[in-house]
Amino acid sequence: MALLQVEGVSKKFGGLQAVNDVSFYIRRGTIKALIGPNGAGKTTLFNLISGFLRPDSGTVLFEERPIQNLRPYQIAGRGLARTFQHIKLFSKMTALENVMIGRHSHSRAEFIAGILNLPRTRREETDIRERSLEIMEFLGIAGLAGLEATSLSYGQQRAVELARALACEPKLLLLDEPAAGLNMRETAETARLIARIKDMGVTVLLVEHDMSLVMNISDEIIVLSYGQTIADDTPLAIQKNAEVISIYLGEDDA
Amino acid sequence: MPHGKYIRLSVLILAVVAVQLLTHFTGATYHLTQLTMSAYYSMVIIGLCLLIGYAGQISLGHAGFFAIGGYTSAFLTTFDLTPYRGKAVVSLLAKAGVLSARQDLYGGSLLTVQPWTACVIAILLTLLVAYIIGGPVLKLKGHYLAMATLGFGIIVYRLVLGTTFLGAADGLSDVPAFTLFPGVGVSGKISMIIQNYYIAWGLVILGMIVLLNLIDSRVGRALRAIHAAEDAADAMGVNVSKYKLNIFVLSAVYAAVAGVFLTHYNGGIGPSEASIMKSVRYVAIVAVGGMANLWGALSMGVLLNYLSLRGYLGSYDDAVFGGILIVIMLFAPEGLLRSGVLGDLKRTFSFRSDQGGAE
Numbered sequence: 311m312a313l314l315q316v317e318g319v320s321k322k323f324g325g326l327q328a329v330n331d332v333s334f335y336i337r338r339g340t341i342k343a344l345i346g347p348n349g350a351g352k353t354t355l356f357n358l359i360s361g362f363l364r365p366d367s368g369t370v371l372f373e374e375r376p377i378q379n380l381r382p383y384q385i386a387g388r389g390l391a392r393t394f395q396h397i398k399l400f401s402k403m404t405a406l407e408n409v410m411i412g413r414h415s416h417s418r419a420e421f422i423a424g425i426l427n428l429p430r431t432r433r434e435e436t437d438i439r440e441r442s443l444e445i446m447e448f449l450g451i452a453g454l455a456g457l458e459a460t461s462l463s464y465g466q467q468r469a470v471e472l473a474r475a476l477a478c479e480p481k482l483l484l485l486d487e488p489a490a491g492l493n494m495r496e497t498a499e500t501a502r503l504i505a506r507i508k509d510m511g512v513t514v515l516l517v518e519h520d521m522s523l524v525m526n527i528s529d530e531i532i533v534l535s536y537g538q539t540i541a542d543d544t545p546l547a548i549q550k551n552a553e554v555i556s557i558y559l560g561e562d563d564a
Numbered sequence: 565m566p567h568g569k570y571i572r573l574s575v576l577i578l579a580v581v582a583v584q585l586l587t588h589f590t591g592a593t594y595h596l597t598q599l600t601m602s603a604y605y606s607m608v609i610i611g612l613c614l615l616i617g618y619a620g621q622i623s624l625g626h627a628g629f630f631a632i633g634g635y636t637s638a639f640l641t642t643f644d645l646t647p648y649r650g651k652a653v654v655s656l657l658a659k660a661g662v663l664s665a666r667q668d669l670y671g672g673s674l675l676t677v678q679p680w681t682a683c684v685i686a687i688l689l690t691l692l693v694a695y696i697i698g699g700p701v702l703k704l705k706g707h708y709l710a711m712a713t714l715g716f717g718i719i720v721y722r723l724v725l726g727t728t729f730l731g732a733a734d735g736l737s738d739v740p741a742f743t744l745f746p747g748v749g750v751s752g753k754i755s756m757i758i759q760n761y762y763i764a765w766g767l768v769i770l771g772m773i774v775l776l777n778l779i780d781s782r783v784g785r786a787l788r789a790i791h792a793a794e795d796a797a798d799a800m801g802v803n804v805s806k807y808k809l810n811i812f813v814l815s816a817v818y819a820a821v822a823g824v825f826l827t828h829y830n831g832g833i834g835p836s837e838a839s840i841m842k843s844v845r846y847v848a849i850v851a852v853g854g855m856a857n858l859w860g861a862l863s864m865g866v867l868l869n870y871l872s873l874r875g876y877l878g879s880y881d882d883a884v885f886g887g888i889l890i891v892i893m894l895f896a897p898e899g900l901l902r903s904g905v906l907g908d909l910k911r912t913f914s915f916r917s918d919q920g921g922a923e
Contacts, residue, residue, distance in 0.1 A: 414802050
C-alpha cells in the first residue's frame with residue numbers, strides 16, 4: 311500500500327516549469343530513489359512533498375491524507391522527516407542538542423511546563439536525551455554528542471543531520487543527496503546505514519547522484535528530466551531503459 | 565549546566581542582600597533608589613535578551629510596551645471616577661471591589677481603579693497589543709523587522725505625547741502606591757526604600773528563574789534552533805511562527821510589568837519612557853551583555869542603568885548608549901561578557917600559544 315502518493319503535481323517558477331505533472335507513489339517499507347540530471351526538479355519535488363513549497367496544482371497524499379497545503383512542521387508531525395542537500399545543522403548547539411530537536415514532535419513541554427520545570431517535564435527531557443543518544447549510537451556517532459555540531463567534519467555533519475531526522479521517528483524519510491561530498495568509504499557506510507534504516511521499517515525517498523549507491527539499495531527508481539517523469543521502475547529495468555541512458559550519456563540537447 | 569544555574573542564582577540573591585547591608589552600614593541607603601529603578605529596567609532587558617539573543621528576533625519598540633504597561637496603570641489609578649458615580653458601569657465596578665477611594669493631595673476625595681486591577685488590565689492590554697502587532701510584524705526578518713518595531717515604538721511615543729488625558733508632554737503624576745499585600749507595597753516613599761529594593765529585586769530574580777528554566781527546556785532548545793536555521797527547525801516539527809510570537813509577547817509582558825512597577829515606584833510616568841532612545845538603550849545593553857546571555861544582560865542592565873541614573877554618564881547619556889552600540893557591533897558582536905572575549909584577553913596576556921581553536 312502506498313505511504314506517499316504524489317498525483318499530478320506541478321510547480322512553476324516564473325517562466326520555468328520546474329516540476330510538470332509528476333505522479334508516483336512509494337510503498338511502505340521500500341526505498342525509492344529519485345534521479346535525474348541537474349535542474350531536473352528533484353529538490354523542488356522534495357520541497358513540494360515536505361511543505362517548503364506549495365504545488366500550483368496536484369495533490370500529495372501521505373497515508374491517504376492530503377498534505378500539500380500543510381506547513382513543514384505539520385508535515386513533520388505527521389511522520390515525514392527530511393535532510394537537506396546543503397547541510398542545515400543548528401550552529402552554537404552540540405551534536406546531541408541538534409538530534410534532540412528531532413524529538414520535538416514526540417514531546418510536549420510547552421512554555422508553562424518549561425517555566426515551571428516540574429518533575430514530569432524533567433522526565434521528558436531525560437527521555438528526549440536518552441532516545442537521542444540511542445539514535446546517535448545506532449549511527450556510530452555517540453562520541454560526538456558533546457561537540458559543537460557545526461565544528462564537525464563534513465561526513466560527521468551528514469551523520470548528525472541523519473540522526474536528527476531519525477530522531478523524528480519518521481514513517482517516511484526524505485534524504486537529499488545523503489552521499490554528496492562523502493568519500494568512497496563514507497558513501498559505502500551511508501548505503502549500509504540506509505539499508506539498516508529500511509530494516510527498521512522506515513520508508514525512504516532519496517535524491518542521489520552516486521549511481522552505485524542508488525542501484526545497490528533502491529527498490530525502485532524514478533527518473534526526472536526537465537520536471538517530467540521519464541521512467542519509474544526497478545533498478546534493473548532503469549539500467550536498460552533507452553531513454554534514461556540517452557539522458558545520462560547523450561545529453562547533447564542540453 | 566542546571567547546577568551552574570542554581571549557583572548563579574544563589575550568588576545573585578547573596579549579592580542583592582550584601583549590597584543592601586553595605587549601603588545600610590555605610591549610610592549610603594540613597595543608592596538603593598537607583599538600584600531599585602535599575603532592577604525594573606533590567607526586567608525589560610532580560611525579556612528583550614530572550615527575544616534577541618535566544619529567538620533571534622529584534623525589537624526596537626520595547627519602550628512602547630513599557631509605556632503601555634506604565635501608562636495604563638498610571639491612568640487607571642489616577643483617573644477620578646467620582647463624577648461618574650451614578651453610571652451603571654462604575655457602580656458595578658465598585659460592587660466588584662475593583663475601585664478604591666482615597667484622598668488626593670489637597671484633601672479632595674478620589675475614586676479610582678485599584679492598583680492590582682490596573683496592573684492586570686495593563687498586562688492584558690499589553691498581551692493584546694503584542695499579539696496584534698507581533699502576528700504580522702514577525703513575518704519580517706532582519707532590517708525589516710527592526711524598522712517595523714521601530715515604527716510601532718514611534719506610534720506609541722507620539723500617542724502618549726499627543727494625548728491630553730495621558731498628560732501629553734507632562735505625563736501622569738500622583739500615581740498611588742501599589743499595595744501588593746497588606747503592609748507591602750511599591751512606593752517611592754523614603755520610609756519604604758529598603759522594602760522596595762527587595763520587591764524590585766525579588767521580581768528580577770523571579771523573572772530570571774522563569775527565563776532560565778525556559779531556555780533550558782524543550783522550548784528554549786527550539787528557540788535556539790530557530791535562531792540558527794529556521795527552515796531546518798520547521799522541518800523538525802517546530803512551529804516557528806508560534807514560538808516567535810509567544811516569545812515576542814512574553815518579552816513585551818516583561819517590559820509592561822517593569823513599566824507598571826516603576827510607574828508606581830516613581831509615582832508617575834512621562835513620555836520619555838516611551839521614546840525611541842529608550843528602546844535603543846535596551847537593545848544596546850542586551851548587545852553589551854552578549855546577546856544570548858541572560859546573566860550578561862542582567863549585570864550590564866543593572867550596571868549601565870545605575871551609572872546613567874546616578875548621572876555618571878552626564879548629559880550625553882543617550883549618546884553614550886548609541887556609542888556603546890556602535891563599539892560593540894564593531895569590536896565584540898558577541899558581547900563583552902562572552903567567553904570568547906575573555907579568552908582573547910587571556911590569550912593576549914598569556915605566553916602560551918596553544919589555546920587557539922578551542923571554540
